[in-house]
Amino acid sequence: DIQMTQSPSSLSASVGDRVTITCRASQTISSFLNWYQQKPGKAPKLLIYAASTLQSGVPSRFSGSEYGTLFTLTISSLQPEDCATYYCQQSYSSLWTFGQGTKVEI
Amino acid sequence: QVTLRESGPALVKPTQTLTLTCTFSGFSMDTSGMCVSWIRQPPGKALEWLARVDWDDDKYYSTSLKTRLTISKDTSKNQVVLTMTNVDPVDTATYYCARCYYDSSGSRFHYWGQGTLVTVSS
Numbered sequence: 069d070i071q072m073t074q075s076p077s078s079l080s081a082s083v084g085d086r087v088t089i090t091c092r093a094s095q096t097i098s099s100f101l102n103w104y105q106q107k108p109g110k111a112p113k114l115l116i117y118a119a120s121t122l123q124s125g126v127p128s129r130f131s132g133s134e135y136g137t138l139f140t141l142t143i144s145s146l147q148p149e150d151c152a153t154y155y156c157q158q159s160y161s162s163l164w165t166f167g168q169g170t171k172v173e174i
Numbered sequence: 175q176v177t178l179r180e181s182g183p184a185l186v187k188p189t190q191t192l193t194l195t196c197t198f199s200g201f202s203m204d205t206s207g208m209c210v211s212w213i214r215q216p217p218g219k220a221l222e223w224l225a226r227v228d229w230d231d232d233k234y235y236s237t238s239l240k241t242r243l244t245i246s247k248d249t250s251k252n253q254v255v256l257t258m259t260n261v262d263p264v265d266t267a268t269y270y271c272a273r274c275y276y277d278s279s280g281s282r283f284h285y286w287g288q289g290t291l292v293t294v295s296s
Contacts, residue, residue, distance in 0.1 A: 100280035101280075102280075104283070111286035112283070112286060121279065159274075160280065163234055164211070164226070164234075169220045
């Protein structure tokens with residue numbers, strides 16, 4: 069199975085900071101990488117798909133990039149409502165996998 | 175408008191079989207490219223993908239759980255059912271169903287149910 073390794077597991081930043089979360093795949097997954105945001109007690113919400121495509125309705129301060137098997141999610145200016153846990157997920161192989169999550173606190 | 179809703183027992187005893195039903199609306203599993211997955215999340219822990227059924231009835235299972243899982247779809251009822259045998263307290267989690275769709279950009283979970291908490295305890 070393809071392993072997805074996220075870092076850091078948690079971070080604390082201030083409002084207005086630029087925040088970057090990384091996700092590394094254990095093998096090539098092309099651009100088949102999605103990012104989700106999950107708030108406590110809620111289902112995850114799709115933010116970015118295909119590594120860098122912003123889902124409709126998601127604020128433009130969220131962006132995704134790809135560097136081979138390394139993927140990043142960047143929040144350009146952290147807002148209070150961005151407090152959440154973020155997950156990457158690959159859909160390259162027939163067996164899908166999530167990263168272990170990154171908790172973002174203000 | 176796409177909706178999904180999970181249903182099933184809130185409490186099951188160890189060694190029993192858990193059956194969860196995902197009832198959906200707003201799409202058809204007869205549509206080429208459509209799929210539904212089950213994902214779970216133990217309290218305070220990460221998401222774990224469990225299984226997927228595709229529109230053509232292809233089925234895929236997490237390697238670590240494949241001997242205990244069965245996924246099926248009933249297109250006429252707009253339902254996808256997941257069964258998990260021989261449950262253990264470590265299977266205590268919120269179980270989500272989510273709709274996926276294959277296209278040139280891969281597949282992703284755009285629509286999710288609200289989740290159902292299942293506790294495994296004697």
